[in-house]
Structure formats: structure tokens, C-alpha cells
Amino acid sequence: MxxxxxxxxxxxxxxxxxxxxxxxxxxxxxxxxxxxxxxxxxxxxxxxxxxxxxxxxxxxxxxxxxxxxxxxxxxxxxxxxxxxxxxxxxxxxxxxxxxxxxxxxxxxxxxxxxxxxxxxxxxxxxxxxxxxxxxxxxxxxxxxxxxxxxxxxxxxxxxxxxxxxxxxxxxxxxxxxxxxxxxxxxxxxxxxxxxxERRSAELIKYASNAFLAIKIHYINEIADFCEKAGANVREVAMGMGLDSRIGSKFLNPGPGYGGSCLPKDTNALACMARSVGANLSLVESAIVGNDTRKSKIAMRILTSVKGIANPKIAIWGLAFKGGTDDVRESPAIQIIEELVSKNANIFAFDPKAMKTAHMVLGKSIKYAASAVEAADGADVLVILTEWADFGSIPLEKLNMRRKNIIDMRNVINASVAAAAGFYYEGIGQ
Ligand SMILES: NC(=O)c1ccc[n+]([C@@H]2O[C@H](COP(=O)([O-])OP(=O)(O)OC[C@H]3O[C@@H](n4cnc5c(N)ncnc54)[C@H](O)[C@@H]3O)[C@@H](O)[C@H]2O)c1
Missing domain, CATH: 3.40.50.720 (NAD(P)-binding Rossmann-like Domain)
Incomplete structure (x- = not known):
């Protein structure tokens, strides 16, 4: 054809x-x-x-x-x-x-x-x-x-x-x-x-994406609750995911959903529903929760370097998720923009998204040639994209001023980090 x-x-x-x-x-x-x-x-x-x-x-x-x-x-x-x-x-x-x-x-x-x-x-x-x-x-x-x-x-x-x-x-x-x-x-x-029917097909797409966004938002809220309650979200998600009615996909907590689809499609669906007087309160709640999440994480990062003169923040991950160079609506980019607005000194690395991130962030941050280089002399290392490779970088290779890791994707094993002498904060752990 x-x-x-x-x-x-x-x-x-x-x-x-x-x-x-x-x-x-x-x-x-x-x-x-x-x-x-x-x-x-x-x-x-x-x-x-x-x-x-x-x-x-x-x-x-x-x-x-x-x-x-x-x-x-x-x-x-x-x-x-x-x-x-x-x-x-x-x-x-x-x-x-x-x-x-x-x-x-x-x-x-x-x-x-x-x-x-x-x-x-x-x-x-x-x-x-x-x-x-x-x-x-x-x-x-x-x-x-x-x-x-x-x-x-x-x-x-x-x-x-x-x-x-x-x-x-x-x-x-x-x-x-x-x-x-x-x-x-x-x-x-x-x-x-x-x-x-044509109209049903059009709605299937929005209804599916909003459902995925709600699932991510839900596990993010459960992760926050785990931190306060002393539970571990990895174990909670694993236990939930084994239930075939729930499934294990989209149960990875993180800095919020991003990309060119979920934020845009949840908003568009909410607008459509409002315009016909339908109530989509779950979608509305996910939108608000996801938007505020990035500011909360930026605050968490700034708190970790409070009191340090001219702190250096290393960021691993710029793409909105692993496996792509797409930075559209990337939580990493939004968190970095917030940090930059507070004059933070950032060195970033992403395996694929350096060029696309540069188009958005320009000279507001510094770009490293490797993950190890980004961490060089840093006061905190923050992981914002779930590239699998980040989990296998030997931590002994990192020459940081302070051995602090904030892992917002849970890619590093907490006990491995502790054994290498790092203070480690995962998400929901
Ligand atoms: N990116 C995804 O993962 C994904 C997944 C599912 C659905 N979608 C949907 O698919 C659509 C496209 O998304 P995308 O990510 O590929 O967008 P994109 O921005 O990557 O690509 C769109 C392309 O269309 C071109 N274009 C615009 N108007 C044109 C015209 N009149 N003639 C010729 N070219 C034109 C643009 O130059 C651009 O290259 C969107 O509605 C998006 O929501 C995207």
C-alpha cells in the first residue's frame, strides 16, 4: 500500500x-x-x-x-x-x-x-x-x-x-x-x-493516558506516605503489582510524570470534561499533585545543601524518562529551572538528552561529558531520570566534596550506597 x-x-x-x-x-x-x-x-x-x-x-x-x-x-x-x-x-x-x-x-x-x-x-x-x-x-x-x-x-x-x-x-x-x-x-x-465509534476511539486515548497519570501520581503519594510512615515503597509497589488486577507497570515512584503526552493529555481531558459539565475529580487531583511535586523536590535538593557556601549540585538525568532524548515537560528540566532560579550551581549529565536539554536550558547550567564527571567535586548528586546505567556506575569512582545522594528514581541500591560511605536518600524509602 x-x-x-x-x-x-x-x-x-x-x-x-x-x-x-x-x-x-x-x-x-x-x-x-x-x-x-x-x-x-x-x-x-x-x-x-x-x-x-x-x-x-x-x-x-x-x-x-x-x-x-x-x-x-x-x-x-x-x-x-x-x-x-x-x-x-x-x-x-x-x-x-x-x-x-x-x-x-x-x-x-x-x-x-x-x-x-x-x-x-x-x-x-x-x-x-x-x-x-x-x-x-x-x-x-x-x-x-x-x-x-x-x-x-x-x-x-x-x-x-x-x-x-x-x-x-x-x-x-x-x-x-x-x-x-x-x-x-x-x-x-x-x-x-x-x-x-470514532468518538470512542478519540476518548480511549485520553482515558488511557489519564489513567496512567493517575497511577503514577498515586504511587508518588504512597511513596511520600512511606517516607513518613517508615515503610519502603519498593516493597509496597512490588506487593501491589503482584495483584493481576493492579499490575506492576507504572508503579515506580519518581519526581512526577512528564513527557509530551501525560501532562498535556490530562489537562486537555480535564478541559473537555469541564466544557460538558462532567466531573473528573481524580484527573484534576493528579494534575495539581504532579505540578506541585517538582517544586517540593527542588526544595528537598536545596535543603540538602543548606549552609554550604556555593554548593555544587550534580544532576544525573535530563530526559523525561530513560530510553529517550525527549526533554518535553521533563520533571528534571522543571526541577533544574527552579534550582537555577535560586542561583544553584548545576552540573548535569544525561546519556542521550544533552543536546535537547541544551536547547531548553542553554548556558544556565554546565554540562558534563560523563556521569562521573558531573559528580566531580559535588556536594550532592541528584538522580532525576531512570537510566538503568546509572545504577551500575561504581560509586567509588565518584570524587564528590560531600558524599550525598538524592535518588528520585530509586536506581541506586541503598545498601550499596551506604557501604560506599554515602548518605543516601531514595524516594519512598
Ligand atoms: N510522542 C509520543 O510519545 C506520543 C505518543 C502517542 C501520541 N502522541 C500524539 O501524537 C501527536 C504527534 O506527537 P509527536 O510527539 O510526534 O509530535 P512532534 O512535535 O514530535 O512532531 C510533529 C511534527 O509535525 C510537523 N507538522 C506540524 N504541522 C504540519 C503540517 N501542516 N504539515 C507537515 N508537518 C507538520 C511538525 O513540524 C513536527 O515535526 C500528538 O498529538 C501527540 O499527543 C505522541
């Missing part, structure tokens, strides 16, 4: 690479010319495990191409919209201008039947609006708009593309369903495809 993907970011690029690997002919479209120039020059624009290898392979065999030209949709059987839906800076509603612009721009190029699949995370009813826009711009166009929400996890995008828990398709068009079946026929194992 011929597939066009509009938006070549964290969702569009892995999706394009994945479908080309399955044998489809894919063109990825983006309006950022430098991004397309890099991709056409063979330079991958984001880090995801195994992405570069499949990107090179499918570019070489001619199944994967990149362009800034929207007329590339003209030949496609299946057109995926994967543009951003960022939060409105004031209302926090999903800002739909990129989705609507994509619909307007693609409409004039439709000359034969195509399925237009919305993969961007969009408010309920967006499918209707996208269909209206296309119809108004091109009254003779033959198309179906379906909802096809994306559930990939950043850091595992390629893995998740090939091993979906489920594919949710929102449509009642039999013609569109046939095209979807054809699209997934080439999968080594047909994924579990759930067909629902």
Missing part, C-alpha cells in the same frame, strides 16, 4: 519507518525543511532504539522517502495525520491548529479514495471537524476520516510498533475497515484490532 504520513516527529517517524519495514511504500511529510533535509541526507532526527537501522535499510530499498511537499498525499491509499496537539498556553486545551491546517493543506490533493487516519491525540469530535474541513476545501473528494490513536511509548517506539497491545480504529465505514485490514495484513502477527 501507499502511505503518506503528515508530521515526521516522535510518532510520525517511527510509524513511517515501521510501515516501510513491513513492505508498504511510505512518504513522510513535514513542513520543517531542515528536518526533511537531514532525513534525506540520512541523518536521523531523534533517538529511538533500532530506529536508525530500519530507517537506513528502508531508505536504501526505496520504500521510505521524505518531503516537504503536501502533494505527496495524492498517490496515497492511507494518509496519517501525526502532527502535534500542544497545550494552549493559557487554557491548556489541546491546540488544534496543526491538525486543522494539515486537513486544509491535504484536501486539494485528494483525487481518489483515501482513508485519512488521525493519529494525533485529539479531542472528541475532531474527526467530524476534519471531515468537514476536507469536504469544504474539496467537495468532490472521496475519503473517510478515521481515528487511529497512537499508544507507543517513547524509548520503545519501534518495539511497540511491531508488538502492539491493541490497535484502536474509530470508524463505522466498511470501506475504511477493508483498507485498515489490508494495512495490517502484512504484520508477521495480526495485531488485536478493536473497531469502535
Amino acid at each position: 501507499k502511505i503518506a504520513i503528515i508530521g515526521t516527529g516522535y510518532v510520525g517517524l517511527p510509524t513511517g519507518v515501521g510501515f516501510s519495514e513491513l513492505g508498504h511504500e511510505v512518504v513522510c511529510i513535514d513542513k520543517v525543511a531542515e528536518k526533511i533535509a537531514d532525513l534525506n541526507a540520512g541523518k536521523i532526527t531523534l533517538f529511538e532504539e533500532s530506529l536508525e537501522e530500519l530507517f537506513n535499510k528502508n531508505r536504501a530499498n526505496g520504500r521510505l522517502s521524505f518531503t516537504t511537499e503536501m502533494h505527496a498525499v495524492a498517490n496515497a491509499d492511507f494518509i496519517i495525520i501525526a502532527v502535534g496537539t500542544p497545550p494552549h498556553p493559557i487554557t491548556k486545551e489541546a491546540d488544534m491548529k496543526y491538525v486543522y491546517a494539515a486537513a486544509e493543506e491535504l484536501a486539494p490533493h485528494l483525487s481518489r479514495y483515501a482513508v485519512i487516519a488521525n493519529k494525533s491525540t485529539v479531542p472528541v469530535g475532531t474527526g467530524d471537524k476534519v471531515a468537514e474541513i476536507i469536504k469544504s476545501k474539496n467537495p468532490s473528494a472521496d475519503f473517510d476520516v478515521i481515528s487511529m490513536p497512537e499508544f507507543l511509548r517513547e524509548g520503545f517506539a519501534v518495539h511497540d510498533f511491531f508488538h502492539n497491545d491493541r490497535v484502536v480504529i474509530g470508524t463505522d465505514s466498511q470501506k475504511a475497515k477493508k483498507v485498515v485490514e489490508e494495512l495490517y495484513r502484512v504484520y508477521p502477527e495480526r495485531p488485536n484490532i478493536l473497531y469502535v
